[in-house]
Amino acid sequence: MSMDVLQALEDTARTTLERVGPSVVSIGRSGRGTGYVVGEGRVLTNAHNLRDRTTQVGFTDGRRVQGNVVGSDLDGDLVVLDVDTGDAPALVWGADAARTGDVVLSVTAGGHLLRVTWGQVTGVERGFRGPRGRPVHGALEHTAPAARGSSGAPLLDRAGGVVGVSTHRLEHGFYLARAADAALQEAVAGMQQGRRLEPVRLGVALAPSDVARRLRQAVGLADREGVLVRTVVDGSPADAAGLAVGDLLVGAGGRALHTPDDLIAVLDGLRPGDELRIEVIRGESPTEVTVRFEADDGS
Template structure:
């Protein structure tokens, strides 16, 4: 077998096997989804305009679907839809590594495509639809046409290693890496869970602005997150956090950039408490926030 034959088989064999499990999202094909369990399809949350959408299968069957569970901050939603016994695509046991060959199986704009590329970066972060940082993505070079968000990225054995999220510049694409935590989240969403992380209820000033404002009033430079505003009735307001406070530590986590705080909040739920170290002017305070 020649090198070209091997390359063709690399794309054709897993691509053909996966095609039935990949669906088009939306009547105009604005996104792609993948069957992850009986009557369950995973796609990006930004592919939905509301909690229902049209799903078109590879055989041409079109069915109305509704959200079973979602994680909007993580840009994922699991749809409930009649999958007619089509098997779910298998998850990969290991995340892809730098330089690994991957395939993108997409169905955007009602046109199935299979392309290949390589992983060009790992452990990439991006900002979700509501401004929260999302960690744990890969960057790859498999060409993806419009409507490819939500599509599965496969390894050479046809197992799902990542879920496409959005296109970058210069032909690169970002995809959420499928690890144990993501598989657990998808299973929970398939069972009906909707993730709503707790919110502190503060607007934060950019780090460089915080340093300039502290210097302007004669305060020493210090790492932390400067509170620009506090939402009325929020957990922060109930705990008496004020505009101008500098949040320097959340639990055991030192706060230098907003992502530090978001990471702590992501592990909390309703009814939990969080101890914050706060600098107010020159005074150091300890404030307990209840969510």
């Protein structure tokens, strides 16, 4: 790597730290995580950084203030805190989506120490599971080193725009970040206004296709591809629609079901008030049920 390139990276890292450092905060008394200012009185961080609905937020000027959860996307591992951000400006979103090969910078404040590192985006469209086990798609994989306490930190492009929100470390020096795509930006805007993003839930526990196949064979039923209903929650949309233990779900919303994640992907596209048609094999007989998800109160 030439001296000119190294000098450019040094200059970019220093400039970025000076510009965004005041807006990057530590989360928790021990600095177990990082967050950053997304608006006046609003800080974004990972949901797994919190132990309760309130937490201490530390700024680079030495202030330590309490933050309260105002909006959340727990399945997506994100929360927005209501906190006195003082004069710290909100960071801006990157102008363009990050692509494989892009140089990125990570600014963290975990452990109450402000750090800046740089690396490259090594992959896009990665996936991981949120704190409650729901799959999250479209993540960025990158190599900007991050110490403990870096989750929730902004991942920045060379202009200092946010292109991702760090989530966790992988093996061998690789890291994941939620991509700052249009869906994430919309979700963060909603959370700043107090929205709590909860996907619709069917109310069943499912067995994947290979387990379903073995269980059906054990009772003499024909081999079919699908996911098997193991339990149904009383009073749930599935219960109201008449789904029962032993039903084999083979399709939903026009999509074939091979794994529980296939059904989750369909549910992720629904909102309270929507309906979903599910193709079912009950014993050997095909049938169809319509599940209705109750509308919210309009808030």
